[in-house]
Amino acid sequence: MDPLDFVTDYQLLNFFRCRRTEMSCMEQPHIFLYQLRDHNLIPEEVYKKLIRKKSKEQREKGLYDMLNWLEEKRPECIQLFWRCVFKDHLLQQYPTLRLLRNSLLDGSPLKKGETADIWTWPSYKTQLPVTCGDKKATLYRDKLARGEDCILVDDQWFTPTGFEVFGGKKSSKNWKTSIRCEGITLAKLIQGGHLISPSFKRRKVGKIKTELFPSNKSAVSSTDSEYESDQEEDDEEVEVENEKEEGERGEQSTSAGGGASPGGSQVVGLRKTVFQVTCGVLSGMLHKDRFASGTRGKSIRTERSWMTPMEFLRGGSVMADTTWKKDILCDGNPLSVLIENEVLIIHSVLCECNLCDPNAEDLQEQVNDDDCFICRLQGSLICCDECPRSFHQGCHLPNVDDALLGNDRPWECTFCILRNSRSWRQPSKKTYQEVLNYRTSDRLLECQYLLLCLYHTDEDQIFVKNPCIKVRNYSSVIETPMWLDEVAAKLQNSQYQTVKAFVADVLLIFTNCAAFNRDNAETLKNNAETLKDIAKTLMDNAETAERLKDVFKGEFKKAFSL
Secondary structure, eight states: OOGGGGSOHHHHHHHHHHHHHHHHTOSSTHHHHHHHHHTTSSOHHHHHHHHTOOSHHHHHHHHHHHHHHHHHHOGGGHHHHHHHHTSHHHHHHOHHHHHHHHHHHHTSOSSTTOOOOGGGSGGGSSEEEEEETTEEEEEEHHHHHHTSOOEEETTEEEOHHHHHHHTTOGGGOOHHHHSEETTEEHHHHHHTTSSOOOSSOBOOOSSOOOOSSOOSOOOOOOOOOOOOOOGGGTTOOOOOTTOOOOSOOOOOOOSTTOOOOTTOOEEETTEEEEEEEEETTEEEEEEGGGOOSSSSSOOEEOSSOEEOHHHHHHHHOOOSSOOHHHHSEETTEEHHHHHHTTSSOOOOTTOOSTTTSOOHHHHHHTTSOSSOTTTOOOSBEEEOSSSSOEEETTTSSSOOOHHHHTSSSOOOOHHHHHHHHHHHHSOSOOOHHHHHTSBGGGSHHHHHHHHHHHHHHOTTOTTTSOHHHHSTTHHHHOSSOOOHHHHHHHHHTTOOSBHHHHHHHHHHHHHHHHHHHHHHHHHTTTOHHHHHHHHHHHHHHHHHHHHHHHHHHHHHHHHTTO
8 A cells, every 4th residue: 555545644744835936956857857747747838838947047937837737727646756866767766756755755654544643743844734714834843933934925924923923813812822834833832842933932911902112013912811729629730721811910110220220019990919918138029920939939029030939038038047937028017918818829739831841941931021011011022132032022121133033132121221231321420401412323222221111100191192192171271282203203213312312202202291380270170070180180190290300300310321
């Protein structure tokens, strides 16, 4: 019996798709073409056109186009194609065909009727046939692992996100489940260790949000879930894929540099999920959804890293006889109080969740934030290799280009680059006037840093968008409106000649806020029904403006070493 009887048409077609480049490069393909013509696999005119090609480049391109045509127009003939090209006289003539036959049959099932996981076949060691919707392509494993454009359709390369959009599955926002190999999602192949996912984080989006600095990057989301279990369910096996997120888990810090927030605990709905904690000289934010025990789950976020409670204890305490339950404090009380009240649940020693029994990828996931440091939403995040911050490619300043994701070099965010270069960028103290006269092109890093600080501090995004769009009568009161997105756009487009011009526009945002609040309150004094709500809104906006103004002044001094 022919060994090809044990391979399905679907598998043969996928193998054909992955190997047509190799066949197009065969030397002297005339006999190969004779065989295809004699078995009516290609039309006579196609055969004649290929035979007439003289140069090697033209012949290879023509042969590739012919194979591409064969796949699109004659997929039902795939069994006949391989039986024809695997004839002995062709195998003797073309070493490439011999290698292809050995590669295909060495990895094929041994018995008819058996199913085979083709991702384990030797012939698919470097490439896999994949589909998304009605689109078919080839996935290159090593490129996927490096975070490069890794999916090839004809002559066009796609990122997994791009191929998801190309396949008509953009609304899914989860390429790991949208893209399949032999009907199996890439998420399951990654979980099974058959594929290595990119090194940058991809998480489920709680709600759709446009990036602060629009770019042409496609947002992508993957399904990584929070784990939260009662002690009675310690032995429950956790399915990471498709588990519902339990609310937004963003870092709720109000300090511009991203350290621990002085404002206490974050409340999502009626449930606290993030708690301010201290231990000796250290302070941080404990995230309930990352907590598993003293040594498992990096659940405490400090300015410089994520730590387990034991690591946080060692970093903050100088005492020899200490325990994390007693010496880590939350609002003046030890963590043991939260544990006794079942606010924090210690996982069982037998627990096998991704916090308690993590693989290498799970451990890497714990090193950086789960949410964008700027907009506090999840999605496709690029992680800084120097600090715990994560960013959407379009939220970071400057925007992170796709090309940077494909190389092996560490990536540092603007916060870290400025911190690590401050000693030589600002070797001596300068006066405020001296700094204002700097050319913006020479101090672009500092300006980008200051804008990121403001975006991060403006949690409700009051000053991000054009106020004329959402605030009635704003343009009639304010002669020159200004907002953060406008400042960022002008900075990116080199419209500021000096730092002074940049600072003037930033301060104009706060001046406009104060002027509008004052004039608007006077105008609406006689409207008693709405005055209370309006007054509260104006007060909130004014407080936010003052906070941003203070942050800007403080960070300006640090950035420029005043």
